[in-house]
Amino acid sequence: MAVNSIANVLSEKRSFLLVTHKDPDTDAIASLLALGKALVDAKKDVVLLTEKPLPDVFRFLRGADRIVQGFDSGKDFDAVVVLDCSEIERIGCFPGCLEGRRPLINIDHHETNPFFGDLNLVDPHGSSTGELVFNIIKAADFRLSYEIAENIFAAIQADTGSFRYDNTSSTCLAVAAEMLEYGVKPWEISRKMMDEYSLSRLRLLEMALGSVEFHHQGKVGMMTISLEMFKKAGAGESDSERFVDYPRSVSGVEIAALIRERDKDDYKFSLRSNGRANVAELASRFGGGGHAMAAGFEGHGSISALKRDLMKEAVRFLDGTSN
Numbered sequence: 213m214a215v216n217s218i219a220n221v222l223s224e225k226r227s228f229l230l231v232t233h234k235d236p237d238t239d240a241i242a243s244l245l246a247l248g249k250a251l252v253d254a255k256k257d258v259v260l261l262t263e264k265p266l267p268d269v270f271r272f273l274r275g276a277d278r279i280v281q282g283f284d285s286g287k288d289f290d291a292v293v294v295l296d297c298s299e300i301e302r303i304g305c306f307p308g309c310l311e312g313r314r315p316l317i318n319i320d321h322h323e324t325n326p327f328f329g330d331l332n333l334v335d336p337h338g339s340s341t342g343e344l345v346f347n348i349i350k351a352a353d354f355r356l357s358y359e360i361a362e363n364i365f366a367a368i369q370a371d372t373g374s375f376r377y378d379n380t381s382s383t384c385l386a387v388a389a390e391m392l393e394y395g396v397k398p399w400e401i402s403r404k405m406m407d408e409y410s411l412s413r414l415r416l417l418e419m420a421l422g423s424v425e426f427h428h429q430g431k432v433g434m435m436t437i438s439l440e441m442f443k444k445a446g447a448g449e450s451d452s453e454r455f456v457d458y459p460r461s462v463s464g465v466e467i468a469a470l471i472r473e474r475d476k477d478d479y480k481f482s483l484r485s486n487g488r489a490n491v492a493e494l495a496s497r498f499g500g501g502g503h504a505m506a507a508g509f510e511g512h513g514s515i516s517a518l519k520r521d522l523m524k525e526a527v528r529f530l531d532g533t534s535n
């Protein structure tokens with residue numbers, strides 16, 4: 213089994229490079245930190261790498277200061293672990309950071325993951341990559357600590373939308389419950405993760421709410437955040453995490469989209485489904501991917517044309533003529 217063969221490699225080898233995807237979310241960073249800490253505690257040599265310095269919103273995660281953006285180019289690793297990455301192109305590290313480095317261990321829960329690793333633990337039934345990391349830590353018999361437990365809990369809580377989305381399984385609840393035995397306090401993580409925001413985020417939300425629009429008899433809700441709004445609010449992209457929940461939570465909405473401008477004519481689309489439409493499939497029509505209920509893609513061109521294209525496909529999905 214993939215869990216055991218990966219656990220064996222992690223137990224037997226000595227030095228590891230751990231990476232995750234670009235524009236990381238909480239699951240990505242918390243998984244990186246949980247596995248990283250387990251390996252460090254097992255006396256392994258570990259580099260935790262991200263492309264860019266961590267946005268402030270992730271600073272509350274224990275061990276976050278261990279993440280770096282570079283390493284000595286002559287450094288050798290016994291294996292590379294890629295976490296929460298739906299495709300190899302999504303890996304967020306400097307160009308060539310993985311060149312010639314083998315074996316590649318791919319740990320992920322996106323159903324569109326094409327098994328790009330030499331060893332692959334890809335489980336779309338996993339609530340989060342954090343849950344899969346927990347399974348590996350157990351299989352490798354690494355020691356669990358408070359710091360690891362808190363990161364695993366945070367990963368599961370974030371990816372299940374605080375245990376509300378359809379990926380909330382008895383398995384992930386059992387893992388989350390076990391983390392409490394290591395001292396994790398759910399209220400404390402919730403407070404840091406969900407209930408404590410910068411003023412910039414509030415300012416951004418104020419403008420973003422003004423952009424919300426509905427189409428197709430209210431079945432599609434969209435929120436659009438321009439570069440100008442980010443600038444005016446003094447906010448970054450990570451300040452808009454979960455903004456998609458505003459259009460998603462309106463009664464009657466089947467598909468919600470959060471559209472964020474990242475550069476001129478360069479947009480990131482985050483899609484959410486309320487159950488009827490598989491947004492991973494919808495996103496794949498535009499070269500993206502993700503989960504049935506949460507997915508995304510990148511769009512280039514004028515915003516009105518991009519929205520029009522999205523609506524065309526969305527309507528085909530909702531009216532059941534997508535095949």
Ligand SMILES: [Mn+2]
Binds near residue numbers: 239240296321340371
């Ligand atoms: Mn994830």
